[in-house]
Structures are given as C-alpha cells and as structure tokens.
Amino acid sequence: MSQMDQQSYRKKIQYLIARRATLELENLLGDFWRNHGNAVTDAELPDLERILVMEDLDLLEIILGKRPVPTGYNPKLMRLITEARPARGHFE
DSSP: OOHHHHHHHHHHHHHHHHTOSSHHHHHHHHHHHHHHGGGSOGGGHHHHHHHHTSOHHHHHHHHTTSSOOOTTSOHHHHHHHHHTSOSTTSOO
16 A cells, blocks of 8 residues: 555544544544554554444444454454443443
8 A cells, every 4th residue: 555545544544533423432433543543554444444334333332342343353453442442431
C-alpha cells in the first residue's frame, strides 16, 4: 500500500470511528484509535474497517462483554478495542 493510500485509508478509519450513532461508542473507539492507531498495520486496516462497519449496538454489546466476539474478526484488534472500555458501570 502506498503512503498516499495508507493515509487515505487511515482517514477513512477515523471517519468510521467518528460517525457512530452513540457518543459512548464514539468515545470508546476514539480512545482505542488514539492509543493504538499508530500501531495498527497497513495489513490490519481492512480488518479494522470490517469491525467498524458493524451495527453500533452490536459492536457496543461486544465491547461491553454482553455478546461474544463473532468468529472471523481479527482477535488482536477486537482485544485492543475491548480493552479500551472503561471500568464496568460507565456505559451499562
């Protein structure tokens, strides 16, 4: 992936994070991106995009541990996103 393509893809990821229907999910994903975005490899960007296009309520329930992570999603990215959640009780 060229540097221009990488920058465009990262901007797309930032847009997908910021366009959430719930402020809670937007904050959780924003925290993940601020803390781990630079460590996400070019090869992982499509995996992250696949996670970010999930329905908001489904993704929020997964992050909060109310639903299991579906098979086929990048386990490293799902773990990092899930670890970005605050202590229990903040969004439940």
